[in-house]
Amino acid sequence: MKYDYKAVEAKWQKVWEDEKTFHVEIDHKKPKFYALVEFPYPSGAGLHVGHPRSYTALDVVSRKRRQNGYNVLYPMGWDAFGLPTENFAMKNHIHPAIVTKKNVDHFREQLKALGFSFDWDREINTTDPEYYKWTQWIFLQLYKHGLAYKKEMNVNWCTGCKCVLANEEVVNGVCERCGSEVVHKVKSQWMLKITAYADKLIDGLDGLDYIERVATQQKNWIGRSHGAEVNFGTTAGDTLTVYTTRCDTLFGATYMVVSPEHAMVKEWLEKGLLKNADAVTAYQAEAARKSDFERSELNKEKTGVKLEGVMGINPVNDKQIPIFISDYVLSTYGTGAIMAVPAHDTRDWEFAKKFGLPIIEVVKGNTESNLDEAAFTDVATGTLVNSGFLDGLSVTDAKKKMIEWLEANGKGCDKVNYKLRDWVFSRQRYWGEPIPMVKCEKCGWQPLPESSLPLTLPDITDFEPGPDGESPLARHTDWVKTTCPCCGGPATRETDTMPQWAGSSWYFLRYMDPHCKDALASKEALEYWSPVDWYNGGMEHTTLHLLYSRFWHKFLYDIGVVPTAEPYQKRTAHGMILGLNPHSFVNLPADEQEKLLKEYGSQKAAEKALEEKYGEMARHPIVKMSKSLGNVINPDEVVDQYGADTMRLYEMFMGDFEQAAPWQTSAIAGCNRFLDRVWALSDKLVEGEGYRPAIETLMHQTIKKVGADIEGLKMNTAIAQLMTLVNALYDNGGATKAELETVVQLLNPFAPHMTEELWEKLGHSHNEQLAYYPWPQYEEAKCVESTVEIAVQVNGKVKARLKVAADIDAAAAIAAAKADPAVAAALEGKQVVKEIYVKGRLVNLAVK
Template structure:
C-alpha cells in the first residue's frame, strides 16, 4: 500500500478539528502546560519556513506534553494591525480590514495544512474591536496611573512610512520595517514610562528560565549605570546638570558638551557671538538619526561648535571651562549634557585634541592618557591633581566626592538607565485608536471605560498627511466630540497605537478569549499563569519581549494578573537560510514556500525536515536533498507496516533499543534537541528492519514518531488496529510509552583489543565483565590469536567496557 500523504493529511486535520481534539480546558485535574509561540503578522506573502521552524518545534513539545498527561494550552492568533497592511492597502486601493481578513484566512489554511495542534476555538485577532477594547482599557489604566503622558520631543521619523518609530524600531539608522532612512523630528507624542520599571525589568530576570543571551540583551538594552548627578553653573546663571559614572574625575573635567537640541542652546541665542555657526550645526544634526550620531560616528572624527559667549564653572575647583555642542550627545539620553575628562576618555581626548582643550591627568596608575579610559572597576588608580581627593584610590574617591557633592548641594548619587520611555504614537490609520480627548479647558481626558471600544472609523484615504499627522485628523465628524469632564467641545486624539500594543498582552487573552467583561477572568488567569514555555525570535528581545514584560508588571501592580512575570521560560530559534547558507530573499530567488514542499512531499515530511535540519538554536541552510531523505525515512516507516508480525510481545533483539529510544526521544524533545531525537528514531527503524518487528514494537514507534509526523502515524495507528484496541482513541491521545531504566543499559559491550598497543580486533563481552573475562574473550578471537602465537602475555591494560591491551614478549 502506497503512502498517500495527499489523501491522509486532510483527513486527519478534519478529524482533529471536528473532534476538538486539542481543546484546552480552563481548569482540570491534570497538571497544566501553557506553551506559546509568537503569533504572526498576517502578511500577504503568507506563511514561510521561518514561521514553520518555531511553530513545529512548540507543536512537538505540546503534543508530547499531552501524551505526558498535561492539560495543554497551545493557542494561535494574529498580530494584525501595522504598517505593511496599510501600505499594501494604499498601493492597491483595498481597505486594510479586507486585506487583513484575506491574509488571516490564508495563514489559517497554511497553519492547518501543517497539522499544528492549536486550540482553534481560542484564536484572537488584534484588529477585532472585542480584543482592542481591552488594549485601549490597559492604556487608560496606564494614563490614570501617570505612566502614559504626551510631550513634544525629538523623535525618530521614517521617511517612507511617514510615522514615528521607537528607538527599538531603528536598526543601523534605518526603519526596521521598511529599511528607509530615519531622521530626527520634533513631534508631540504619547509616551509610556517604561523607565519606571527599568530596575525591576533587570532584577526579575534572575528568577526566570530564559536563555542567557536573551537576559544579556535585555540588561544591555536597559543599560543600568551607577554614578552621580552633578550641577555645573553657567556663567549666565543657569544650572547645567550632568550624569557621570566617574565623579572622581571631576577635577579633570576641562570642557562640557551639550546636545544640539538642549533647551539652553535656543535660550542663549542672543548671548552667542557665533550664533549663525551654532544654528547651522543644530540644523545639520537634526537631519541625522540617533544611530548616525552615536554608533556610526563612534570611530569617526568628532564634530562640534564652541558656544562663544557662555562658559561653565567646574563645581569642584571654580574654573571656567568652555561649552560645546556636538551631535554625539543626545537630548534623549541622560540630561543631554556631559562633562568631558579628556585625560581618561578616548572620545574626549580626541575631541580635546581637535579643539585645543586642556588635558589634565587626575588618575595616576601608569595608563597612557591617549588610550582607553579607566573604568570604575580600576580601583587601584591613585588620584592626583584632584585637591582633597589626592592620594585616594579610585575606589575610595568615588564615594568621597559623591558625599562632598551631596553636602555642598551640587550633586548626589544617581542610577541611570540607557532605556528611554516608549514612544507610543503612530501617525497612521491602521492601529488602535488612542482613547483620549483634548479639551482646551480640561486638557487631556480619558474616554469613559463604558464607551470602549473606541472604533476605528472608515476613511476614504489612508495616505499619511504631508504635515505628518494621522489620516484620522481629516475625519472631522469623528474627531469633533464632547469632553467627558466638562461636556464642552473637544477633539479626539488622532494618532493610533503602535503594532506592539496588541502584542503586549495577547498571551493573557488566550486564557479566556471570549470574555466580554474583562481581558480574561481571574479564574482563568490564576489557572494558566504564567506561560510555561515561550519560544520566539531573538529580534524581539528588546521590542515585544521587553514591552510585554513591562505591561504585565503594570497589570500585576494594579491587581489584574496574578504573577509579576508573564513567561517562566523563554527559548529562541535560529533562522533557516537558503541553499548555500545565504539569507532567503525574493531578490535571490531562494525563498522556500511551505505550500510547495507540502504539495510535493507532504506536511509530515516538511515537519520532519525542519526539525532535523540542525541545532534548533542555530541558523541552518535548507537542502532539497535532505528533504527527500526525510521523505524516504517516512516511506520506510510506512513500508515497515507490511512486515510487522502479529505478536503483542516486544522482539527480544529490539528490547534494549526500544527502551533507549523512548528515554532518548523524550529527553531530546524536552531539551529541544529535535534533530537527535529524529536520528534516534531512524536508528530504531534500522534495528526493526534488521531484527524483525512485532506489532508491539511498531506501536511504540508510532507513538514516539507521532509528535513529529502526526498525520501518517495516526493513519497507521488506525489501519493497524491500534485505535480499535484502545477504545477508538487516536495515537495523540495515548500516554507516552514508559521505559525500564535497567533495559536502557546494554547487556553486552564491544571492546577494542590491542596487542602491544596496536589494534588487532574487537570482541563482544558481557557489560561490566572483569579483566579475566575480557582477556579470555580476546584470546579466543581468531584475529587476535594469531598475534599471540608464540608470545607470552606479560601485562594486561584493561579499561572496563572499552579496551584490553595485551603486552607481550616472545616465549622463552
C-alpha cells in the same frame, strides 16, 4: 502499500477539525501547560518556511505534553494592525479590513495544512473591535495611573511611512519596516512611562527560565547603571548637570559636551551669549537629520562645535573648561550633557585629540601610560593620581569618597540611571487602535468612559497621511468632533492611533478566555492558565515586544487584574531559516558566472562588481529570506510535493534550533525517505511479544533520549536517534508490533498525520488516537547496554574486537582477550610485560 500522504493528511486534519481534538477547557484534575508562539503578522505574501520553525517546535512539545497527561493550551491568532497593510491599501485602493481578512484566511489555511495542534476556537485578531476594546481599556488604566501622558518631544520620523517610530523601531538609521531614512522632528506624542518599571523589568528576570542571551538583551536594553549626578557651574551663571559612572575621575575632566538639542544651548542662543551662533545652529540642523543610532555609533568620526562665549566650571577644582556640542551626546540619555575625561575614555580621547584639548591622567594602572595613545584608556582598576584628596585611593574607594564630597558640598549626589526611554506610543496612521482620549478646550485631555469602549475606527477610503504627517483620521471631522465626557462641551478626538506593539502586549491573556465580554479574561481563566509556561519567539523581538508586554503585564499585576507578576515563565528563541543569496557569485547560474568571468577577468573582480551593484550583502552566499531578494520558499509547494509531515520533520532536523540554518531543498528528500521507511515497517511486522532482546536496550535508550531532547528543543538529535532505531529494526528483519507502536508514538509529535494513520492501521480504535495516548515509558536499568564491544590491542595495534558483558571486570576482560585466536597468535613466543583494561573500551597488551 505506498504511503499516500495527501489522502492521509487531509483525513486527519478533517478529523481534528470536526472533533475539535485540540480544544481545551479548564480542568483542575490535570496539570496545565500553556505553550505560546509569537502570533504572526498576516502579510499578503503568506507564510514562508521560516515561520513554521517556531510553530513546529512548540507543537512537538505540546503534543508530547498532552501524552504526558497535561491539559495543554496551544493557541493561535493574528497581529493584524500595521503599516504594511495600510500601505497596500493606499496603493491598491482597498480597505485595510478587506486586505486583513483575505490575508488571515490564507495564513489560517496554510497553518492548518501543516497539522499544528492549535485550539482554533481561541483564535484572536487584534483588529477585532471586541479585542481592541480591551487594548483601549488597558491604555485608559495606564492613563489613570499616570503612566500615559502627552508630550512635545524630539521623535524619530520615518520619511517613508510618514509616522513616528519608537527608538526600538529604528535599525541602522532606517525604519525597520520600510527601510526609509529616519530623521528627527518635534511632535506632540502620547508616551507610556515604561521607565517607571525599569527596576521591576530587570529584577523580575531573576527566577525565570529565560535563555541567557534573551535575559542579557533585556538587561542591556534597560541599561541600569550606578553612578552620580554632578553639577558643573558655567560662566553664564547656570548649572549643567551630568551623569557619570566614574565620578572618581572628576579631576581629569578637561572639557564638557552637551547634546545639540540641550535646552541650555537654546537659552544661550536666545540670550546672545554665543559668539559663534551661526556655526552652532548649522551643526544643530545637521544633527537633526541623523538617527540616534548614527549619532551613537562608536566608530564614526567625532564632530562638534565649541561654544564660544560660555565655559564650564569643574566643581572639584573650580577650573574653567570649554563646552562643546556634539551629536554623539543624546538629549534622551542621562542629562544630555557629559563631562569628558580623555585620559580614560576612548571616545573622549579621540575627541580631545581632534580638537587639541588637555589630557590628564588620574588613574594609574599596572602599566606605563602613554598620553599619545589610547592604549591606557578605560582604566577601571588602579590607583588615583593627580586628584587632590583622592590621591592614593583605589577606584572603588575613590568613587565612594567623591560621592560623599559632592553631597556634603551640594554639588552632586548618588544616582541610578537607565538607558531605557519612555515608549513613544502615537502613530500618525489609520490602521491601528484609536486612542480613547478627547481634548476639550476647557477640561484639557479627558479619557473616554470605559462604558463607551470600543471606540471603533470610522469607515474611510482615504488612508494617506497629511502633508505634515498628521493621521488621515484628522480629515474626518464628523468622527473627530465629539463632546467632552467631563463637561459636555465641544471636544475633539485624538486622531493618532496606537502602535502595532499595543495589541501584541497582552494577547497571551486574551487566549485564556477569548470570548469573555466583561473583562479581558475571566478571573478563573487568568488564575488557571497564568503564567505562560513556555514562550518561543524570535531574537529580534527581545527588545521590543518582550519588553513591552512584560511592562503591561507587570502594570496589570500591580492594579490587581492578573495573578502573576511575570507573563512568561520560560522564554526560548529560534534561529532564522536562511535562503540562498541570488546576488552572490557562487549562487549564480553557470552561464551567468561564465559571463561575469569573461567581463571582469577573475572571480574576485566579478564579486567586487556584484558588491558595488548590490552592496555588502553580495559577499554572503546565505542570507535572510526576503521577498525583495526572491529567495523565499513557500511552504505550500513543499507540502504539495512531499507532505506536511516531511516539511515538519525537516524543519526540526535541519540543525540546532537556536542557530540560523540554511534551507536546503535537496535535504528534504532524506526526511521523506525516512518516513517512507517507517511506513514500510508496518508491512514487515515480525513475530514476538514486546521488545526483542536484541533491540530492547536501544528501544529504552531511544524513549529516554527523544523525550529529553524534545524538552530541550534538541529536535535534530531526537530525530537522529529515531533514525538509528529504525535502521536497527531493519537490520533485525523488521519490527514487532510493540516495537513499531513505540516508534510511532515517539515520532507522532514530529509527523502526526502519518503516525495517527499507522496507529489506526496497527489496530487501535478511533477512541485511542495518539494525540492523547500515554507517552511510552523507559526503564533506566534497561538503558544500559548488557554487552559492549571492546578492542584488543597488542603493542598498540588492534588484533581483535570482542563482545563482553558491560560489567565485566579487568581480569575477566584480559583473560577473554588472550583467549581470542588472533590475539593468542600475536602473543605466541612473546612475554607480556603490561596489561591494561579501559572499562567498556579496550584491552591493551604490551609484549617484548
